[in-house]
């Protein structure tokens with residue numbers, strides 16, 4: 001059997017997507033990788049409690065202590081290299097990584113975004129703002145996207161997407177919750193497993209999902 005890939009999850013807040021990943025590893029949805037590190041930009045992130053409760057190593061790299069963006073990304077890069085990480089998952093991580101970090105982990109960083117990219121994405125679109133934008137635009141369907149991270153914010157190749165209906169009486173908060181429940185918490189663990197099992201092949205902007213080989217399914 002091949003060794004499990006080492007996953008680092010980068011968080012800044014509540015960590016419900018981290019919880020979905022932890023639960024997916026426990027239930028066997030993620031079977032080709034293991035969460036080896038949870039790195040938080042804030043010592044107060046509830047995601048850290050979720051990680052400790054699951055017995056996962058945590059590390060705080062405080063954004064406030066590294067005001068310089070390049071220096072902040074360099075500190076994260078060092079921690080990821082030190083922990084021998086194969087896959088970096090941005091799960092509600094609120095800082096844009098520098099090209100130097102992205103190229104050190106080229107095609108090995110994935111992000112979950114709470115909209116159907118290329119809608120409602122890019123600089124300034126994060127957290128509740130994304131849902132506010134979708135509601136004020138008046139779209140009837142939104143969703144979530146998991147994509148590879150490139151130097152363009154939310155611009156890397158799309159791995160998985162799932163659509164979610166908007167209701168007439170939605171507020172940004174009710175919509176955020178439905179997008180998480182119906183889309184993010186499902187497609188993020190799935191994408192992590194596909195990556196760890198070696199089933200993603202990037203061809204330019206297109207990500208091909210390969211069939212599970214006989215060897216992998218044994």
Ligand code: GAR
Nearest residue numbers: 013014015016017092112114126127
């Ligand atoms: C999630 O909805 C995630 O998609 C979003 O932040 C939330 C974090 O929640 N990320 C972005 O907006 C990135 N552009 P969580 O901490 O409970 O997982």
